[in-house]
Amino acid sequence: MTTLHNLGFPRIGARRELKQAVEAYWAGDLQQTELEHVGKSLRERHWALQADAGLDLVPVGDFAWYDQILEFSCLLGVVPNRFQQDNDQPVSLDTLFRMARGRAPSGTPAAACEMTKWFDTNYHYIVPELAADQTFRIARESLFEQVEDAKAQGHAPKPVIPGPLTYLYLSKGESFDGADDSNKLTLLDSLIPVYRQILQRFADQGVEWVQIDEPILVLDLPDSWQRSYLRVYDQLAAASDCQLLLATYFGGLENNLFTALELPVDGLHLDRVRGNDDLGQVVPRLGDKVLSLGYINGRNIWRTDLDAALDALIALRNELGDRLWLAPSCSLLHSPVDLDQEDKLYSELKSWLSFAKQKLQELALLGGALDGDSSVNAGLQAQRDALQARGLSNRIHNPVVGKRLAAAGEVSRDRHSPFAERIARQQQALQLPAFPTTTIGSFPQTREIRTARRDWKTGRLDDANYTQQMKQEIARCIRYQEEVELDVLVHGEAERNDMVEYFGELLDGFVFTRFGWVQSYGSRCVKPPIIFGDVQRPEAMTVAWAEYAQSLTDKPVKGMLTGPVTILQWSFVRDDQPRADTCRQIALALRDEVQDLEAAGIQVIQIDEPALREGLPLRKADWGQYLDWAVDCFRLATVGVADDTQIHTHMCYSEFNDIIEAIAALDADVITIETSRSNMELLDAFRDFQYPNDIGPGVYDIHSPNEPDVSWMVQLMEKAAERLPRERLWVNPDCGLKTRKWEETRGALANMVDAAKQLREAV
Ligand code: GLN
Ligand code: ZN
Numbered sequence: 001m002t003t004l005h006n007l008g009f010p011r012i013g014a015r016r017e018l019k020q021a022v023e024a025y026w027a028g029d030l031q032q033t034e035l036e037h038v039g040k041s042l043r044e045r046h047w048a049l050q051a052d053a054g055l056d057l058v059p060v061g062d063f064a065w066y067d068q069i070l071e072f073s074c075l076l077g078v079v080p081n082r083f084q085q086d087n088d089q090p091v092s093l094d095t096l097f098r099m100a101r102g103r104a105p106s107g108t109p110a111a112a113c114e115m116t117k118w119f120d121t122n123y124h125y126i127v128p129e130l131a132a133d134q135t136f137r138i139a140r141e142s143l144f145e146q147v148e149d150a151k152a153q154g155h156a157p158k159p160v161i162p163g164p165l166t167y168l169y170l171s172k173g174e175s176f177d178g179a180d181d182s183n184k185l186t187l188l189d190s191l192i193p194v195y196r197q198i199l200q201r202f203a204d205q206g207v208e209w210v211q212i213d214e215p216i217l218v219l220d221l222p223d224s225w226q227r228s229y230l231r232v233y234d235q236l237a238a239a240s241d242c243q244l245l246l247a248t249y250f251g252g253l254e255n256n257l258f259t260a261l262e263l264p265v266d267g268l269h270l271d272r273v274r275g276n277d278d279l280g281q282v283v284p285r286l287g288d289k290v291l292s293l294g295y296i297n298g299r300n301i302w303r304t305d306l307d308a309a310l311d312a313l314i315a316l317r318n319e320l321g322d323r324l325w326l327a328p329s330c331s332l333l334h335s336p337v338d339l340d341q342e343d344k345l346y347s348e349l350k351s352w353l354s355f356a357k358q359k360l361q362e363l364a365l366l367g368g369a370l371d372g373d374s375s376v377n378a379g380l381q382a383q384r385d386a387l388q389a390r391g392l393s394n395r396i397h398n399p400v401v402g403k404r405l406a407a408a409g410e411v412s413r414d415r416h417s418p419f420a421e422r423i424a425r426q427q428q429a430l431q432l433p434a435f436p437t438t439t440i441g442s443f444p445q446t447r448e449i450r451t452a453r454r455d456w457k458t459g460r461l462d463d464a465n466y467t468q469q470m471k472q473e474i475a476r477c478i479r480y481q482e483e484v485e486l487d488v489l490v491h492g493e494a495e496r497n498d499m500v501e502y503f504g505e506l507l508d509g510f511v512f513t514r515f516g517w518v519q520s521y522g523s524r525c526v527k528p529p530i531i532f533g534d535v536q537r538p539e540a541m542t543v544a545w546a547e548y549a550q551s552l553t554d555k556p557v558k559g560m561l562t563g564p565v566t567i568l569q570w571s572f573v574r575d576d577q578p579r580a581d582t583c584r585q586i587a588l589a590l591r592d593e594v595q596d597l598e599a600a601g602i603q604v605i606q607i608d609e610p611a612l613r614e615g616l617p618l619r620k621a622d623w624g625q626y627l628d629w630a631v632d633c634f635r636l637a638t639v640g641v642a643d644d645t646q647i648h649t650h651m652c653y654s655e656f657n658d659i660i661e662a663i664a665a666l667d668a669d670v671i672t673i674e675t676s677r678s679n680m681e682l683l684d685a686f687r688d689f690q691y692p693n694d695i696g697p698g699v700y701d702i703h704s705p706n707e708p709d710v711s712w713m714v715q716l717m718e719k720a721a722e723r724l725p726r727e728r729l730w731v732n733p734d735c736g737l738k739t740r741k742w743e744e745t746r747g748a749l750a751n752m753v754d755a756a757k758q759l760r761e762a763v
Contacts, residue, residue: 001322001371002324002325002326002370002371003056003290003322003325004054004055004057004326004327004363004367005158005292005325005326005327006050006055006057006059006331006332006360006363007059007062007160007247007249007269007298007328007330007331007332008062008160008332008333009049009059009062009331009332010332010333010336010337010356010519011042011046011062011064011519012525013042013045014337014338014341015341015515016517017038017042018038018042018523019523019524019525021038022035022066023523026105028105032105040149042063043063043150044153046063047060047155049357049360051154053357053361053363054360054363054367054368055360055364056156057156057209058150058158059158059331060150060159061160061161062333063146065093065096065097066097066101066126067100067125067126067521068125068162068333069125069126069127069128069162069170070096070099070100070125071096072161072167073099073128074095074096074139075091075138075139075142075143075198076138076139076167076191077091077136078130079091079099079139080099080129080131081131083099083107083110087135090139090140090141091139092106092107094106094107095107096140098112100113100522101522113127113129114126114127115127115521117614119215119250119618120614120615120617121299122569122570122614123334123519123521124520124521125521127170128170128171128172129171129173130171130172130173130176130187131173131175132173132175134173134190136190136191136193138194143161144202144205147159147202148205151205151206157207158208158209158210158211158245159210160210160211161210162212162213162214163232164191164195164232165225165228165229165232166213166214166215166216168185168191169184169216169225171184180225182222182224182225185225192235196235196236196240199236199239199240199244200239200241203240203241203242208242209243209244209245209266210240210242211245211247213248213249214229214246214248214260215248215249217248217256217259217260218248218249218250218254218256218618218619219251219619220620220621221256226256226259229259229260230259230262230263233263233265234264237264237265238264243266243267244265244266244267245266245268245269245290246260246265246269247292248260248269248270248271248275249271249274249275249294249298249329249331250271250274250330251271251619252270252274252275253277254277254619257281261282261285261286261289262285265289266290267325268282268286268290268291270293270294271329272293272294272295273295273296273297273298273299273329274329279316283319286323288323290325291316292325293326293327294326294327294328294330295309295312295313295366296309296327296354296362296363297328297329297575298328298329298330298331298335298359299334300573301335301336301353301355301516301530303352303354303362303383303390304354304366305387306362306369306380306383306384309366310369313326313366313370324370326366326367326370327363328359328360332356332359334518335355335359336513336517336518336527337355337356338355338357339357339358340357342513342514343514345513348389349511349532351386351389351390352386352387352389352390353530364376365383395532396532396534396574396576397533397534398509398533398534398536401509401535401585401588402534404588405581405588408584408588408636412639413632413635413636413639414635414639414667415639415641415643416642419667419693422646422669423669425644426603426646429603430604433487433756434726434760435717435726435730435756435759436488436731437485437488437732437752438486438487438672438696438731439486439490439732439736439749440608440672440733440734440735441492441558441608441650441736442490442493442496443492443493443494443737443738443745444737444741444742444745445494445739446742448469449469450497452470453495470495470545471548473492473494474491474494474548474549474552475552477492477549478491478549479552480746482553482555484746486555487556488556488557488558488604489549489556489558490549490557491546491557491560492549493736499566499608500528500529500562500566500570500571501527501529503562504531504567504571505529506537506541507536507537507541507586507589508533508535508537508538509531509532509533509534509535509585510531510532510535510571511529512527512529512530515527516530516572526570530572531582535582535585536585536589537590537592540593541593542559542561542593543559543597543600546560550600550602556603557602558604558605559597559602559605559606560605561590561594561605561606561607561608561637563608563609563611563612563634564583564587564590564634564636564637565609565630566611567586568582568583568586569611580629580633584629584633587634587637588636588637590607591636591637591640594607594640595640595641598641603646604645604646604648605641605647606648606649607638607647607668608649609634609651610650610652610653612651612659613653613659616659627659627665631662631666635666639667646669647669648668648670648672649671649672650671650673651663651671651673651674652673652734652735653674656685657684657685660686660688660689661689664689664692664693668693669693669694670694670695670730671693671694671695672696672698672730672732673695673697675697675698675699675716676698676700676716677701679716680697683695683720683723687723691724693728695724695730696729696730696732697729698734699717699731699734699752701734702733702734702735702736702739702740703734703739705740707744707747707748707751708748708752709751710754710755710758711755713755714759717731718759731752731756733749733752
C-alpha cells in the first residue's frame with residue numbers, strides 16, 4: 001500500500017478562525033485559555049480532515065500562532081534579550097507574540113523581529129535572530145503537547161520541524177553577514193545536541209516518522225553549506241530512534257541532489273511540480289530510503305492531471321514497492337482551505353479547482369489508483385472529465401487575445417526617442433521645478449470610503465451615488481495636494497480596495513473567490529484572484545477617475561496602474577500556458593489603458609511594479625530568463641506613448657544591486673523607490689550603474705505615523721545628490737499613503753514640500 005502523507009495543512013481555518021481569535025486576543029477581547037482552545041480545535045479538525053481523506057500520517061508542527069519558524073525559534077530558546085533575559089524560563093505565548101509584533105497582552109513592548117519572504121512565496125516568516133554566542137535549549141513544550149494530542153485523537157503523528165541547516169540559513173545575526181555566511185555553521189556544534197534531544201523526545205512519545213524540512217537544498221548553496229549536510233545528518237541519524245524524512249520543496253535539488261541522496265536519513269521528499277530532478281538518477285542511489293513524491297501542487301489551485309502523475313509513478317511503484325510515498329508538492333500552507341465553501345463560483349470553473357482539502361482527496365485518488373483499488377475509478381474519471389472540459393472550454397480561450405499575443409512580437413519595445421530627448425520634451429510640457437514633488441498614489445482610506453465601496457458592491461449604494469462619493473473624495477484629495485503645493489498630483493485611489501483586485505475585477509480572465517484566503521503573515525491573509533483564462537480589457541478601467549481629477553487642476557495628474565508582473569505575481573496563475581504568456585496578455589491590456597489615459601490628456605502615467613523582485617526564481621541561473629520577459633512586459637505596456645508623456649514606475653523594496661540592469665532596462669522616465677530607512681545607501685547601486693533616468697528616492701517612511709522633519713529630509717536628499725545628478729532627482733514618500741490618517745499626512749507632505757523648496761534654493 002502506498003503511504004500517503006502531507007507536508008503541512010493551512011492553519012488559518014476555513015473561515016479564518018485563527019485570525020479572528022488571535023486578533024481578539026491581542027485586543028484583549030479573548031482570554032488566553034480561550035485562544036488556546038481555538039487553536040486546539042483547529043488542529044483537531046485539520047487532523048481529522050486529513051485522516052478522513054485517507055492519509056496515513058498527519059503533520060504536527062505545521063500549526064503556528066503566527067509563523068512556524070517563530071514557533072521553532074521559541075522551541076529552541078532563540079529569543080533575543082530584549083524580549084526575555086531569563087534564560088532558564090520557558091518561552092511564553094506572549095513572548096512569542098512580542099517577538100512577532102513588538103507587543104502582546106503581557107510583557108514589556110520591544111522592537112519586533114524582522115519578517116521576510118518565505119522563499120519565492122507570498123508567505124512571510126519571522127527571521128530568527130542569532131547572537132554570536134547563541135545557545136539553544138528546549139524552551140517551549142507546545143510541539144510535544146501537540147504530538148500527544150494527535151495521538152489521543154487516534155492519529156499517527158508525523159512531527160514537522162525545520163532542519164538545522166535551513167534554520168540557520170534563514171536566520172540573521174549581527175555577527176553574520178548574509179544568509180549563507182559560513183560562520184553560522186559554527187553554531188551547529190551547540191545546535192545539533194538540542195536537535196538530538198528533540199528527536200529523542202519524539203521517540204519517547206512513540207513517534208515513528210519525523211519530517212525535517214530542508215528547502216534550502218533547492219537553492220544555490222555555497223560549498224561549505226553543502227558539505228555540512230553529511231556531517232549534520234550523520235549526527236542526527238545516529239542518535240535518532242525515529243525515522244527521518246528529509247523534505248525538500250519549491251524546486252529541484254539539481255547540484256544538491258547527490259548530497260541529499262547520500263544522507264543517512266530514512267526518506268526523501270521531492271517536489272515534482274517545480275522540481276525536475278532525474279528520477280532515473282535518484283532511484284539507484286536511494287538505498288533502502290523511502291521516496292516521497294509531490295505531484296499535487298501545493299501552491300496553486302488547479303486540479304491535478306492524475307493520469308500524467310500515474311504515468312510517471314507506475315514504473316516507480318514496481319521498483320520501489322511500499323517505499324514509494326505520496327504527498328502534495330509542498331506544505332498546503334500556500335493553498336486556500338476548502339473549495340466546498342465557494343457557493344458563488346460558477347460550477348464549470350469550480351470543477352477545475354482544488355483547494356487544500358480537495359488536494360488531499362486527489363492524493364487519495366492517486367494512491368488508490370496506484371494500489372489498484374477500483375473504488376477510486378469513478379473519482380479518477382470525474383477528474384479526467386473536468387480536466388478535459390477545461391481544456392476545451394470557450395471561457396478560457398479568446399481568439400482575439402490569442403491573435404494579439406501572437407502578433408505581439410512585432411510590436412516595438414522602444415519609446416520613440418531615447419531618455420535624454422524625452423525628458424527635455426516632458427520638461428517643456430510639464431513645466432516642473434527642480435526637485436519635483438509627488439506621491440506614490442494612494443491617499444488615506446477613511447472609513448467612509450471603505451463603507452461606500454462595500455455598499456456599492458453589495459448593491460446598497462447605486463452607481464450614481466457611489467460615483468458621486470468617489471468624486472467628492474478625489475476633489476478633496478486634489479484640493480489638498482494643491483494646498484500643500486505638490487507638483488505632480490494623484491487622484492488618491494479611493495476606489496481601490498487593493499491594487500491587484502481592482503484591476504482583476506475589471507479584466508476578463510480573472511475570477512474571485514469568497515473564501516480563498518491564504519496566510520501572508522501572522523494574522524494577515526490575502527485572497528489572490530484566479531487568472532483562469534485569456535486576459536482582455538473590456539473597457540477603460542481608470543480613465544474616468546483620472547480625467548475627472550485632471551479636470552479639477554492645472555497641475556499634471558498622474559494616472560495610476562498596477563504593472564503586469566505585479567498583477568501576475570499576486571494572483572493564482574493558470575497552469576495551461578507559460579507564465580510569461582499570461583503576463584504578456586496583461587501587459588497588452590494595460591497598454592491599451594496607458595494609451596487611453598494619454599488620449600484623455602493624462603501626461604504622466606505610473607505603472608507600479610512592487611512585485612518585480614519577488615518574481616525572481618530561486619536559482620540564479622534562471623534569473624536572466626525571468627527578467628527578460630518581466631522587462632519585456634513592462635515595456636510592452638508602456639512604450640506606446642508619445643515622448644512627452646512621462647512614464648513613472650514604483651517599487652517598494654530595498655535591494656536593487658543584483659537587478660539594477662533590469663531596472664534600467666524598464667526605461668521608465670521616473671522611478672520612485674523606498675529608501676528612507678536605508679539612509680539613501682541603496683542608491684549606491686544606481687550610482688555605480690550610472691543609472692541614467694529620473695529617480696525619486698523616498699524621503700520618509702510611510703509606515704510610521706511620525707511627522708518627518710524638514711531638515712532630515714533635506715539631508716537625505718543631499719545624500720542622494722552625492723550619488724546621482726541633482727537634476728535627475730524627485731522628492732516623494734517611500735510608498736502610498738493609504739494606511740495613514742489624513743491628520744498625519746498633511747504635516748508630512750507639507751514638510752516634504754518645504755524640504756524640496758530648500759533644495760531648490762541651494763541650486
Ligand atoms: N500606487 C500604490 C499606492 O500608492 C502603490 C502601492 C505599493 O507600492 N505597494 O498605494
Ligand atoms: Zn510601494
